[in-house]
Amino acid sequence: MTNPDKLFSTPIANLGDWTFDERVAEVFPDMIQRSVPGYASIISMIGMLAGRFARPGSRIYDLGCSLGAATLAMRRAVTAEDCRIIAVDNSAPMVDRCRRHLEAFRADIPVEVLHADIRDVPISNASLVVLNFTLQFLEPEDRQQMLNRVFAGLNPGGAVVLSEKMSFQDAEIGELLFNMHHDFKRANGYSELEISQKRSMLENVMLTDSVETHKDRLRQAGFGHGEIWFQCFNFGSLIAIKPAHRPENAG
Numbered sequence: 288m289t290n291p292d293k294l295f296s297t298p299i300a301n302l303g304d305w306t307f308d309e310r311v312a313e314v315f316p317d318m319i320q321r322s323v324p325g326y327a328s329i330i331s332m333i334g335m336l337a338g339r340f341a342r343p344g345s346r347i348y349d350l351g352c353s354l355g356a357a358t359l360a361m362r363r364a365v366t367a368e369d370c371r372i373i374a375v376d377n378s379a380p381m382v383d384r385c386r387r388h389l390e391a392f393r394a395d396i397p398v399e400v401l402h403a404d405i406r407d408v409p410i411s412n413a414s415l416v417v418l419n420f421t422l423q424f425l426e427p428e429d430r431q432q433m434l435n436r437v438f439a440g441l442n443p444g445g446a447v448v449l450s451e452k453m454s455f456q457d458a459e460i461g462e463l464l465f466n467m468h469h470d471f472k473r474a475n476g477y478s479e480l481e482i483s484q485k486r487s488m489l490e491n492v493m494l495t496d497s498v499e500t501h502k503d504r505l506r507q508a509g510f511g512h513g514e515i516w517f518q519c520f521n522f523g524s525l526i527a528i529k530p531a532h533r534p535e536n537a538g
């Protein structure tokens with residue numbers, strides 16, 4: 288049983304900015320499940336993607352791993368020989384719990400959990416890089432550079448999975464999907480107070496981009512193109528593949 292998220296159920300005088308602190312880490316599985324439509328599907332399908340993209344002797348990165356849900360799904364699914372997973376988060380309470388979580392299950396794939404800022408972690412020999420609802424917490428001016436580094440660290444034929452809460456250029460559709468997300472939260476038992484307090488805490492620290500912006504950034508990083516492989520309301524996930532080396536005289 289996970290602890291229920293009741294963090295914002297009573298009025299808070301000074302809301303302040305959102306952080307991934309001890310209290311959030313403690314209720315995180317319940318919180319993210321009830322807040323992100325499609326979260327469980329995305330996690331299990333990241334496992335499937337890892338099974339497909341993992342190459343022998345390569346690394347898989349889970350950037351902003353929180354409690355390690357994506358890492359666990361990938362560790363279960365990867366069959367390629369001599370792979371290792373590097374899971375990174377800059378929240379100490381998340382990293383502590385993530386390590387304990389991973390130790391609770393036996394597995395053949397080694398996992399290194401790093402307490403670090405994803406902007407400082409070298410990326411190399413990667414067959415898959417996962418940013419599952421993490422890029423949205425970087426300052427917008429750091430996002431392109433991050434994706435450039437992901438591209439540079441991927442082996443040819445490797446992929447990036449980029450899941451984000453998104454905004455929409457079409458104002459009417461944007462408003463509908465935003466409202467549907469709030470309906471989703473209400474249906475999962477969150478009150479108007481909980482929804483609005485969390486929203487105002489996230490306001491300054493989680494700035495969302497449009498699907499077009501994400502695709503432009505992926506293109507600029509060198510991926511050629513990226514495409515949505517999952518979407519529910521204003522939450523979605525893109526995939527982009529680093530072109531494989533083409534033989535010298537390929538037409």
Ligand SMILES: C[S@@+](CC[C@H](N)C(=O)[O-])C[C@H]1O[C@@H](n2cnc3c(N)ncnc32)[C@H](O)[C@@H]1O
Nearest residue numbers: 307351352353356376377378404405419420424
């Ligand atoms: C919404 S959670 C990610 C959920 C997680 N990927 C999953 O699939 O369950 C965002 C995570 O990113 C981490 N984070 C945010 N900015 C970061 C940064 N600059 N470096 C490392 N981790 C970061 C937060 O501490 C938080 O745990």
Ligand SMILES: O=C(O)C(=O)C[C@]1(C(=O)O)C=C[C@@H](O)C=C1
Nearest residue numbers: 318319322323420452485486489
């Ligand atoms: O936008 C919201 O209301 C959210 O709750 C989103 C979101 C996210 O996308 O990361 C924000 C913080 C929590 O980590 C869980 C979910």
